[in-house]
Amino acid sequence: MNRTWIIARHEWRRLFSSPLAWACLGIVQLVLGIVFWLLLAEFAGLSYSNTQIGVAEFVGGGLFGFSSIVFLIVVPLLAMRSFAEERHSGSLELLLASPASLSQIVLGKFLGLVGFLWLMLGLTALMPLSLQIGTSLDLGLLAAAILGLALMLAAFAAAGIFVSVLCAQPVVAALAGFGLLLVLWLLQIAGAAPGPLAAVAEHVSLLSHFDALRRGVFDLADVAYYLLFCAAFIGLSIQRLAWERRA
């Protein structure tokens, strides 16, 4: 089997052997479950005359929008394990001295983390999808929103892993990762301000590309943005590890 997959599967298994992953799963599901319930109650209270907005957009879009903020906090915590903690405990040498290449190591860890995040996303998506039992949902809109969140989670993971590669202290890695994601997130607010840089900020922001998908607007440019974002941070991580070996 390819070493990338072996490393990814190993990461996955390690996540489920540690209390951190279970705690994340449990707490995230609890919080999002409450949000889901609140959104549902709010939607039920809307007057019938307001037909502008469907249940899929209101509940689904709202839930995914809120969950992106939750993941913003959770992902750096999970990503810090991948390199910073391994370096701290000395276990990174197992991979470095093995026949696996640096790209296989980074890609494997990335895929392992993304796999876990997508599992969390899948569980979250079940909540709005369960409404299909009682009503007919705009499944296209939900699919776009799920795709958007899946891509954004991959981007979070890539950025988190890059910060994890940079740091020797797990806590610093988690904090710095959170900081980086938050800045990339807040760029959207900068994008709303007047000025020549606003358009650039809007373009770079993680959130603005998600917002369109969340509303059910599927644009290949948004998908390409997230894929490029992932590729860039994975590439940077590999370069950084190669540099570390040399310097």
Place this chain on the structure above:
Amino acid sequence: MSLLLNASDLHRAFGPHHAVRGVSLSLKRGEVVGLLGPNGAGKTTTLRMLTGCLAPDRGHIRIDGHDMADTPASAKARLGYLPEVPPLHGELTVTEYLQFAAQLHGMGRHQADAAVMRATQACGLEQARRQVIGSMSKGYRQRVGLAQAIIHAPPLIVLDEPTDGLDPNQRRQIHSLIRALARDHAILLSSHILAEIQVVCDRVAIMARGQVVYTSALDQLRPIDGDAAEQHVIIGLTRAPSREQLLALDGVTAVEALNAEQFRLSLDGHADTREHIARTAVTQDWGLFEMQQQHAALEQIFAELTA
């Protein structure tokens, strides 16, 4: 070419600090070589370069004929490495962890299962296969680290201070483990414990200030200065004669009285005259009760080179 490890002229600096300057090392099949040196001599840096964890600034490393810079995957496939801190994943069981290590080396599931059985058996971990690594004692963790290093049956095993921090019993167990492994593997191990090197190694290389300053087979240690062929014999005589009489013996070049009854004789090593000395001592009725050859002590050599 029968050299299993051939490293030439390795250099490595960390910023302005030159950790390793011009180290060359080679290992033949079936050899156990001890890399001896005080803390900070560059042992770990050297081993990390040899195992591909660190790239050398200059120099070449070949493992069983495979260049570490050009073909790292095939070079690394031929070596097992136990770093100073065993690279363990504490949340996994021994079997889970070792299976991953085996698969990293390209083994299939069934092959990996067999390899885990073999490695745990070799390291005395049969009873601990299902134990979670994080709950194990330090000695056992070290064994798991060792099992990880031999899981793919590499021709070369590199061990960085394998007994550091272990109690004397655990240390003895690791020593006998290393001796047992030496039957099928070449082993390079670092240590700052002289007794350890003497127990497990065939050859010693002493490092100081980033260089290999001395290398010799352990049964042929020679003093750093003076005639390499010179031998020393400790002789014990209850009715010792005068110094002059001892000096007059065949081959004796110097006499040093250790106390009233024991003397250290320096012998010209070109001809072995110990038998002659013993016979003379008996016929002259000097009361010979002890006679032993003294090798240049590793400790003395180490102290002189690294102080």
